[in-house]
Amino acid sequence: MFGARCLLRALRSCTSAPCPRPKPSARLSVRDALGARSTNGERVKVQGWIRSVRSQKEVLFLHINDGSSLESLQVVADSSFDSRELAFGSSVEVQGQLVKSPSKKQNVELKAEKIEIVGNCDAKDSGFVHIHTPIITSNDCEGAGELFQVEPSSKIKVPEENFFNVPAFLTVSGQLHLEVMSGAFTQVFTFGPTFRAENSQSRRHLAEFYMVEAEISFVESLQDLMQVMEGLFKTATMMVLSNCTEDVELCHKFIAPGQKDRLEHMLKNNFLIISYTEAVEILKQASQNFTFTPEWGVDLHTEHEKYLVKHCGNIPVFVINYPLALKPFYMRDNEDGPQHTVAAVDLLVPGVGELFGGSLREERYHFLEQRLARSGLTEAYQWYLDLRRFGSVPHGGFGMGFERYLQCILGIDNIKDVIPFPRFTHSCVL
Amino acid sequence: MFGARCLLRALRSCTSAPCPRPKPSARLSVRDALGARSTNGERVKVQGWIRSVRSQKEVLFLHINDGSSLESLQVVADSSFDSRELAFGSSVEVQGQLVKSPSKKQNVELKAEKIEIVGNCDAKDSGFVHIHTPIITSNDCEGAGELFQVEPSSKIKVPEENFFNVPAFLTVSGQLHLEVMSGAFTQVFTFGPTFRAENSQSRRHLAEFYMVEAEISFVESLQDLMQVMEGLFKTATMMVLSNCTEDVELCHKFIAPGQKDRLEHMLKNNFLIISYTEAVEILKQASQNFTFTPEWGVDLHTEHEKYLVKHCGNIPVFVINYPLALKPFYMRDNEDGPQHTVAAVDLLVPGVGELFGGSLREERYHFLEQRLARSGLTEAYQWYLDLRRFGSVPHGGFGMGFERYLQCILGIDNIKDVIPFPRFTHSCVL
Numbered sequence: 001m002f003g004a005r006c007l008l009r010a011l012r013s014c015t016s017a018p019c020p021r022p023k024p025s026a027r028l029s030v031r032d033a034l035g036a037r038s039t040n041g042e043r044v045k046v047q048g049w050i051r052s053v054r055s056q057k058e059v060l061f062l063h064i065n066d067g068s069s070l071e072s073l074q075v076v077a078d079s080s081f082d083s084r085e086l087a088f089g090s091s092v093e094v095q096g097q098l099v100k101s102p103s104k105k106q107n108v109e110l111k112a113e114k115i116e117i118v119g120n121c122d123a124k125d126s127g128f129v130h131i132h133t134p135i136i137t138s139n140d141c142e143g144a145g146e147l148f149q150v151e152p153s154s155k156i157k158v159p160e161e162n163f164f165n166v167p168a169f170l171t172v173s174g175q176l177h178l179e180v181m182s183g184a185f186t187q188v189f190t191f192g193p194t195f196r197a198e199n200s201q202s203r204r205h206l207a208e209f210y211m212v213e214a215e216i217s218f219v220e221s222l223q224d225l226m227q228v229m230e231g232l233f234k235t236a237t238m239m240v241l242s243n244c245t246e247d248v249e250l251c252h253k254f255i256a257p258g259q260k261d262r263l264e265h266m267l268k269n270n271f272l273i274i275s276y277t278e279a280v281e282i283l284k285q286a287s288q289n290f291t292f293t294p295e296w297g298v299d300l301h302t303e304h305e306k307y308l309v310k311h312c313g314n315i316p317v318f319v320i321n322y323p324l325a326l327k328p329f330y331m332r333d334n335e336d337g338p339q340h341t342v343a344a345v346d347l348l349v350p351g352v353g354e355l356f357g358g359s360l361r362e363e364r365y366h367f368l369e370q371r372l373a374r375s376g377l378t379e380a381y382q383w384y385l386d387l388r389r390f391g392s393v394p395h396g397g398f399g400m401g402f403e404r405y406l407q408c409i410l411g412i413d414n415i416k417d418v419i420p421f422p423r424f425t426h427s428c429v430l
Numbered sequence: 431m432f433g434a435r436c437l438l439r440a441l442r443s444c445t446s447a448p449c450p451r452p453k454p455s456a457r458l459s460v461r462d463a464l465g466a467r468s469t470n471g472e473r474v475k476v477q478g479w480i481r482s483v484r485s486q487k488e489v490l491f492l493h494i495n496d497g498s499s500l501e502s503l504q505v506v507a508d509s510s511f512d513s514r515e516l517a518f519g520s521s522v523e524v525q526g527q528l529v530k531s532p533s534k535k536q537n538v539e540l541k542a543e544k545i546e547i548v549g550n551c552d553a554k555d556s557g558f559v560h561i562h563t564p565i566i567t568s569n570d571c572e573g574a575g576e577l578f579q580v581e582p583s584s585k586i587k588v589p590e591e592n593f594f595n596v597p598a599f600l601t602v603s604g605q606l607h608l609e610v611m612s613g614a615f616t617q618v619f620t621f622g623p624t625f626r627a628e629n630s631q632s633r634r635h636l637a638e639f640y641m642v643e644a645e646i647s648f649v650e651s652l653q654d655l656m657q658v659m660e661g662l663f664k665t666a667t668m669m670v671l672s673n674c675t676e677d678v679e680l681c682h683k684f685i686a687p688g689q690k691d692r693l694e695h696m697l698k699n700n701f702l703i704i705s706y707t708e709a710v711e712i713l714k715q716a717s718q719n720f721t722f723t724p725e726w727g728v729d730l731h732t733e734h735e736k737y738l739v740k741h742c743g744n745i746p747v748f749v750i751n752y753p754l755a756l757k758p759f760y761m762r763d764n765e766d767g768p769q770h771t772v773a774a775v776d777l778l779v780p781g782v783g784e785l786f787g788g789s790l791r792e793e794r795y796h797f798l799e800q801r802l803a804r805s806g807l808t809e810a811y812q813w814y815l816d817l818r819r820f821g822s823v824p825h826g827g828f829g830m831g832f833e834r835y836l837q838c839i840l841g842i843d844n845i846k847d848v849i850p851f852p853r854f855t856h857s858c859v860l
Contacts, residue, residue: 055514084485134851138858152627153579164858197582421564428568428594
């Protein structure tokens with residue numbers, strides 16, 4: 001599946017610890033190197049991450065990118081440089097001569113004289129453990145109620161009312177199951193189909209869609225969560241761009257002209273952060289007329305999300321700290337007031353709106369107990385409450401809609417065009 | 431998920447073309463090398479596949495295995511040998527001295543003087559394309575009828591009888607969707623959840639389980655299919671053994687003593703092939719009394735499958751060419767008689783019984799048309815018939831139950847113990 005593998009690879013090798021960064025020093029960015037007019041053998045230094053390695057008998061080709069450009073800089077090195085550490089994802093500092101390239105694929109290339117590895121990239125799956133969370137479940141994670149119910153098509157063989165003894169549904173999220181597993185593996189993720197029985201024909205809803213969901217123990221701030229989310233988006237996108245170049249270029253050329261620049265803009269800027277309260281203020285002061293009037297305590301609509309992204313200069317923006325009353329029982333109480341919020345975060349991106357949703361989870365027994373009691377869910381979620389009785393830790397996680405992610409990076413307007421067999425109201429072809 | 435990643439990696443890098451093999455020459459097997467009594471620096475040659483590479487500043491450690499032993503031979507080489515071609519999966523011929531190892535982990539190691547790469551292993555995903563086949567479908571691939579039906583839990587918002595306009599079910603197989611995609615990508619696979627509403631509490635059935643399914647265009651014989659199946663089983667198992675050594679050893683030590691030898695036995699032998707007709711003859715001549723009397727034209731039961739594997743010396747055995755009347759409409763007619771069969775294949779393995787099921791598909795329009803008409807399925811499968819009207823090719827594929835695979839290699843008796851959240855009749859916990 002286009003891009004899925006890159007995304008999983010990015011998440012598996014992702015750690016929530018910050019990566020070592022090269023120290024700032026006099027140097028040329030990849031963008032500047034590519035745009036250099038004089039290539040009379042001037043000596044330069046370029047720092048970045050290895051996007052591909054091709055090893056030939058006498059010579060080694062590297063492609064280096066530092067995020068300043070979608071195009072990478074080709075580095076040509078003597079084969080004596082060949083080493084296992086020069087691998088995809090490693091950060092390097094290359095010194096050498098910028099020369100005219102003999103190939104038609106690029107104007108300039110960097111003839112390496114010295115390559116220093118700044119940070120290794122061990123591709124072993126040491127970050128997140130992949131868990132298969134179940135498709136059929138007796139939970140309703142979101143409390144949303146837009147569930148598909150599952151029953152045997154013929155009840156002849158099972159005399160009881162329910163095949164599973166209890167009503168069973170198609171999962172809307174693997175989050176609660178991941179929370180169980182994060183209590184053993186610390187950092188876990190799942191990548192699989194999720195379902196919504198929403199009667200929607202919109203360009204960003206499907207009845208069956210894929211989500212990447214991650215859950216991380218010992219996370220105490222939204223800041224840490226957002227760092228993983230931004231890292232996942234950027235790393236996965238860089239991997240897709242370097243591994244599926246032709247496919248991406250096809251979309252950018254024929255379907256979404258200008259998307260290449262928009263994507264570059266997203267990658268090279270730090271994502272922004274605003275609070276829900278700030279977001280509502282921005283919307284209230286907007287010159288635009290909305291179908292739904294923005295108001296504190298009411299959910300953001302697609303039109304609001306798209307306005308906010310535009311307001312932020314088309315840079316992805318995290319919206320944090322939503323009203324407690326809008327969010328499910330498991331999100332962590334911020335104990336603020338009088339406008340009572342929870343530690344929730346959504347990432348809004350250009351063209352799509354909400355791409356990620358996440359939160360710190362309520363790990364404190366008594367807080368969670370009260371929230372469940374207020375929703376009348378204590379009995380059904382006793383097992384979940386018990387997780388807070390035995391070795392509870394601060395933790396949090398997020399989910400990202402995979403088809404929306406593809407829409408965002410490829411610039412595809414309709415979600416039904418990024419999945420081979422789309423399922424939505426009135427349609428289940430084949 | 432334990433092992434899933436290795437399995438997918440094996441399939442992605444798998445090609446249906448036979449791999450280059452080293453020519454036979456005087457040499458020591460890995461088993462013999464490991465068991466060598468005198469290690470007074472004698473010069474030996476070992477051929478095998480690289481199972482791991484660890485590169486240190488001055489020295490390079492390789493682990494080599496040729497299938498003669500579950501344990502690998504450690505090769506110690508000067509770091510000048512370091513090269514990108516010495517990668518996981520590459521086949522090599524190593525010449526050097528067999529010496530006593532300074533480490534407690536092994537008795538002997540091979541001090542390399544010469545390492546020759548016999549066949550590269552390019553880890554790029556060039557073999558099979560990963561397709562996400564849908565979970566909700568309007569097909570019933572097996573024609574078995576043990577389906578779960580899917581409906582919104584509340585029908586208030588959708589006034590029509592069906593959310594999708596047609597009855598919708600949970601998939602029992604992605605095969606038909608893969609057949610569509612194999613017409614564009616030649617070699618495709620899927621790895622995802624599948625479902626059976628079977629009222630079974632057995633040790634090898636789940637209501638929700640994972641399948642690896644592959645479909646290959648331009649395949650004309652069961653022989654070619656079986657080669658891919660055997661290759662997948664062996665490659666994936668070797669990868670699991672080398673990447674998840676500690677987990678496997680835990681199971682083999684505490685849960686299934688003796689399983690290590692049984693697995694070694696499966697890996698080092700060529701899988702056997704018998705026809706369904708031969709299988710029935712073997713069962714009829716068995717001294718054992720079966721609950722179900724074996725008879726031509728009747729399906730094999732678990733007791734029969736287990737007997738056949740034992741009869742074959744506990745080596746996995748392919749059973750091919752099943753009665754046409756027992757199998758679904760899409761399997762290719764062998765046009766034989768009077769005992770009319772189709773080109774179907776099941777792989778039976780020790781402890782589990784059926785692990786893989788596959789077939790050549792009926793690619794001939796008129797044959798398929800008649801089979802569909804006889805089953806009254808012409809209208810429902812017109813789209814499938816149409817695939818035979820436009821650029822039809824001989825093709826075939828198979829599916830492998832992932833949890834049964836784990837049972838088989840780990841020696842776990844009950845399928846519910848190899849999945850984190852098992853679903854079966856009367857049980858859907860969490």
